[in-house]
Amino acid sequence: MPTTTVRGACPHDCPDTCALITTVENGRAVRVQGNPAHAQTGGVLCAKVSRYAERTHHADRILTPLKRTGPKGSGQFAPVSWDEALTDIAQRLGAIAARDPQAILPYSYAGTMGLVQGESMDRRFFHRLGASLLGRTICSTAGGEALVHTLGGKLGMKVEFFAEAKLILIWGSNSIGSNLHFWRIAQQAKRDGARLVCIDPRRTETAEKCHEHLQLRPGTDAALALALMHELIAGDWLDHDYIDRHTLGWEQLRARALEWPPERAAEACGLDVEQIRRLARDYGQTKPAAIRLNYGVQRVHGGGNAVRAVACLPALTGAWRHRAGGLLLSSSGAFPVDRVALQRPELLAGRNPRTINMVTIGDDLLRETSPEFGPKIEALVVYNSNPVAVAPDSPKVVQGLAREDLFTVVLEHFQTDTADYADYILPATTQLEHWDVHLAYGHTDVLLNRPAIAPQGQARSNAQIFRDLAARMGFNEPCFADTDETLCRQAYGGVVDFQLLLDQGFAPLPWPEAPFAEGGFPTPSGRCEFFSQRLADQGLDPLPGHVPNHEVAGESALYPLAMISPPARNFLNSSFVNLQSLRDIEGRPLLEIHPEDAAARGIVAGALVRVFNDRGSYECHAALNGRARPGVVNGLGVWWRKLGHGGTNVNELTSQALTDMGAGPTFYDCRVQVQALATP
Ligand SMILES: Nc1nc2c(c(=O)[nH]1)N[C@H]1C(S)=C(S)[C@@H](COP(=O)(O)OP(=O)(O)OC[C@H]3O[C@@H](n4cnc5c(=O)[nH]c(N)nc54)[C@H](O)[C@@H]3O)O[C@H]1N2
Numbered sequence: 271m272p273t274t275t276v277r278g279a280c281p282h283d284c285p286d287t288c289a290l291i292t293t294v295e296n297g298r299a300v301r302v303q304g305n306p307a308h309a310q311t312g313g314v315l316c317a318k319v320s321r322y323a324e325r326t327h328h329a330d331r332i333l334t335p336l337k338r339t340g341p342k343g344s345g346q347f348a349p350v351s352w353d354e355a356l357t358d359i360a361q362r363l364g365a366i367a368a369r370d371p372q373a374i375l376p377y378s379y380a381g382t383m384g385l386v387q388g389e390s391m392d393r394r395f396f397h398r399l400g401a402s403l404l405g406r407t408i409c410s411t412a413g414g415e416a417l418v419h420t421l422g423g424k425l426g427m428k429v430e431f432f433a434e435a436k437l438i439l440i441w442g443s444n445s446i447g448s449n450l451h452f453w454r455i456a457q458q459a460k461r462d463g464a465r466l467v468c469i470d471p472r473r474t475e476t477a478e479k480c481h482e483h484l485q486l487r488p489g490t491d492a493a494l495a496l497a498l499m500h501e502l503i504a505g506d507w508l509d510h511d512y513i514d515r516h517t518l519g520w521e522q523l524r525a526r527a528l529e530w531p532p533e534r535a536a537e538a539c540g541l542d543v544e545q546i547r548r549l550a551r552d553y554g555q556t557k558p559a560a561i562r563l564n565y566g567v568q569r570v571h572g573g574g575n576a577v578r579a580v581a582c583l584p585a586l587t588g589a590w591r592h593r594a595g596g597l598l599l600s601s602s603g604a605f606p607v608d609r610v611a612l613q614r615p616e617l618l619a620g621r622n623p624r625t626i627n628m629v630t631i632g633d634d635l636l637r638e639t640s641p642e643f644g645p646k647i648e649a650l651v652v653y654n655s656n657p658v659a660v661a662p663d664s665p666k667v668v669q670g671l672a673r674e675d676l677f678t679v680v681l682e683h684f685q686t687d688t689a690d691y692a693d694y695i696l697p698a699t700t701q702l703e704h705w706d707v708h709l710a711y712g713h714t715d716v717l718l719n720r721p722a723i724a725p726q727g728q729a730r731s732n733a734q735i736f737r738d739l740a741a742r743m744g745f746n747e748p749c750f751a752d753t754d755e756t757l758c759r760q761a762y763g764g765v766v767d768f769q770l771l772l773d774q775g776f777a778p779l780p781w782p783e784a785p786f787a788e789g790g791f792p793t794p795s796g797r798c799e800f801f802s803q804r805l806a807d808q809g810l811d812p813l814p815g816h817v818p819n820h821e822v823a824g825e826s827a828l829y830p831l832a833m834i835s836p837p838a839r840n841f842l843n844s845s846f847v848n849l850q851s852l853r854d855i856e857g858r859p860l861l862e863i864h865p866e867d868a869a870a871r872g873i874v875a876g877a878l879v880r881v882f883n884d885r886g887s888y889e890c891h892a893a894l895n896g897r898a899r900p901g902v903v904n905g906l907g908v909w910w911r912k913l914g915h916g917g918t919n920v921n922e923l924t925s926q927a928l929t930d931m932g933a934g935p936t937f938y939d940c941r942v943q944v945q946a947l948a949t950p
Pocket residue numbers: 283284285409441442443444445447448449469470471472474487488489490491564565566567568570834836837838839840841842843938
């Protein structure tokens with residue numbers, strides 16, 4: 271067979287959504303590379319997805335349906351036919367649905383961000399069934415709601431124009447690790463004279479390479495942003511005309527900001543007063559100034575308020591007037607996805623099922639039937655997610671999944687920590703084997719993914735599996751017959767040129783160069799809402815404020831250290847942990863700790879340590895690499911438990927407490943103690 275190349279899209283939960291070119295020889299993918307024709311990708315992929323062929327043809331791929339043969343969680347399975355698996359699953363789900371379909375819960379997130387394999391036929395299936403809905407909150411809802419209540423949507427600068435900025439604040443983001451193609455743009459700006467400032471409790475690879483690093487305490491970003499406003503007012507570095515014409519609630523915000531002199535913020539943030547003053551001066555006086563905000567700031571109690579406070583800054587200085595000024599957290603709101611066409615909510619037929627928050631799955635799997643909760647969860651269908659590894663408070667998640675009376679189906683590529691608890695594992699195709707169409711949250715191009723190789727073994731696409739299950743359940747609405755390629759076409763209706771997608775693999779959205787240069791915010795008032803009536807109506811603070819963490823470190827003698835758990839660079843959440851070549855780069859599960867905190871506990875570099883709190887205990891190795899600030903430890907995520915020490919990972923320690931907005935997780939709002947177990 272000749273060598274061919276096929277155009278695709280990276281499926282992963284990453285702002286960059288790269289355009290891929292897969293080289294195929296004899297039916298095997300031999301290479302996955304970046305498409306040089308796509309400007310954002312620029313022909314370059316990260317180390318992870320450069321290994322995508324290795325992942326796809328991995329010896330551990332699940333290639334047939336598997337049925338549990340041992341106790342729950344033992345990981346013992348035997349191959350069965352698709353026919354046997356589908357018949358049994360349909361029968362089990364049907365029996366539960368006959369009593370109350372809300373006892374069935376789908377559990378999925380962004381293992382693939384594809385609109386087809388992530389949010390189309392699956393939703394149709396569960397809507398038709400009347401299953402409980404899932405609140406897909408595990409990543410970005412606090413920041414997302416905050417943006418909606420401030421700017422009017424998940425919208426912001428066009429990422430390419432950061433190259434022209436003269437000051438870039440990289441706020442709550444390790445771009446080199448998790449937004450590599452943005453970092454290329456920031457480097458361009460730096461070469462052209464821009465100053466780069468990083469705001470992060472961890473001295474990341476990115477922080478090291480910026481001109482300045484503000485290493486604040488986790489969960490104190492709103493205090494810093496309010497102090498910046500204080501100084502913008504004091505120095506009168508305000509764009510009064512922009513404020514008058516395009517913002518709402520300036521007088522109230524002004525009063526709030528005046529409560530935050532830099533001295534007060536320095537105390538709260540654990541920063542030097544001069545550093546805050548200098549940043550305010552730079553931000554007030556440099557034009558154009560751009561903020562690359564990322565989701566790292568909003569995984570704490572006050573995450574929504576923090577994003578709101580930061581998102582107010584560009585309106586105060588009028589930074590939005592310039593295409594290289596303003597802010598970008600997410601661009602996903604610019605994509606006109608036709609979710610009604612894809613997901614068919616009308617299949618609910620007037621039913622209004624409850625919504626279960628995916629963050630609290632640990633508690634919710636352990637709840638009995640009650641009037642407040644509704645029916646006990648009897649069946650869980652997991653796809654595109656690995657909750658045992660990634661959901662907070664994993665001791666509870668595991669306890670729930672170990673229930674003998676819970677029926678669990680997992681659609682997967684690999685036998686993850688979650689798949690170990692399944693009754694059935696169904697083999698899913700990877701991105702190289704199926705059709706899909708994508709949005710992006712770090713740029714504004716639509717991407718198409720064509721299959722490059724045939725499904726491996728007996729794997730089927732998620733959409734195909736739900737189509738098959740629908741047929742077994744007797745769901746005969748015509749929408750269940752739509753093919754994956756048809757679903758790709760439905761995702762954007764006629765708004766995006768599908769032929770262009772077929773021809774070149776990507777298509778730009780029409781999105782203005784400077785979206786808020788003339789105001790025009792899609793909020794109820796049409797202005798940037800410093801004051802939000804919608805938040806007031808929910809009984810929340812209508813102005814951005816500093817909301818302290820749920821778990822303030824130093825306030826507990828038992829657990830005096832704050833822990834954050836940002837991603838390890840060579841893993842993507844828990845994906846890729848099972849690739850030996852990438853695991854070799856990461857080495858072993860690590861806890862970064864400041865030398866003073868280590869010395870106080872008799873911990874030396876490389877020592878095996880136990881990190882613990884009331885929720886659980888995590889074993890890993892101490893890293894004294896200069897990245898942790900005093901009082902804060904960094905437990906790099908997200909290892910598979912079974913590939914870590916003692917079957918643990920960092921989410922043994924994190925809590926199910928929620929954010930101020932969006933009912934999101936608080937992974938970086940966590941208190942722990944650390945103890946040496948053994949010296950290296
Ligand atoms: N290599 C890699 N890339 C990824 C991911 C991955 O796991 N690995 N994950 C992907 C996903 S799911 C997402 S959502 C995106 C974006 O995911 P993000 O979570 O935005 O990714 P990071 O860039 O690591 O940003 C987190 C940064 O925030 C810092 N941080 C923690 N707490 C605070 C705080 O209170 N304040 C401030 N200012 N900073 C804080 C952390 O130290 C870390 O450097 O990245 C995606 N890209």
